[in-house]
Structures are given as C-alpha cells and as structure tokens.
Amino acid sequence: MLVILTDDQIFAPEQVCQSCLLANNSGQPRWHGGQLRCGQAIRKFTEQQPEQYECVMGFRIANIK
Template sequence: MLVILMDNQLISPQTVCETCLMADQSGKPRWQSGQLRCGHAIRKAAEQQPDQFECQMGFRVADIK
C-alpha cells in the first residue's frame, strides 16, 4: 500500500496525486514493479523501514506492506 508521508501524518496518494500532472490516468502515482516511476528512491536509514521514494513534486512516498 502506498502512502504519502507528511510531518506526522500518513495521507492517501489519491488526495495528492489526483491533481498531479505526473500521475497516471486514474490519478494514482505511477507505480510499477515496486518502483515509483514519477520519482526516485531514497536510501533507507534502517533496514526495517519501508521503501521510500521522493516524487517529482517533492512528496515522500512510502510502500507499506
């Protein structure tokens, strides 16, 4: 499940991505094969952290399993 991290909040990507020009046709992040295609990976601080990415708009996206 993808979430957007903001301060101490988890936000659904649909609330942010639906107005983004980089989103897919359904207003969701461009997610394919475990990678955010509209952003880049961020190095983990600890192994137990979820995979994190920074989108082109500057939001931090996490893949919580």
C-alpha cells in the same frame, strides 16, 4: 500499499496525486514493477524502514507492506 508522508500526517495517494500531471489516469502515482516511476528512491537507513521515494512534487511516498 503506497502512502504519502508529511512531517505529521499520512495521506492516501488519491488525496494528493489526482492534481499531479505525472499521475496515471486514475490519479495514482506511477508505480510499476515495484518502483515509483514519477520519483526517485530515498536511501533506507535500517531494514525495518519501509521503502521510501521522493516524487517530483516533493512529497515522500512510502511502500508499506
């Protein structure tokens, strides 16, 4: 499950990505094959930390399993 992270809140992608020009037709981040296509991976510091990405709009997106 993908979530958008800010310093103090967690949002569903549809609350943020619908206004992004890089989102797919349903207003979701372009997630394909386990990778975010509209951003880049952020290095993990621990194995317990979820995979995180930074989208081109500057938001952090986490893949929570």
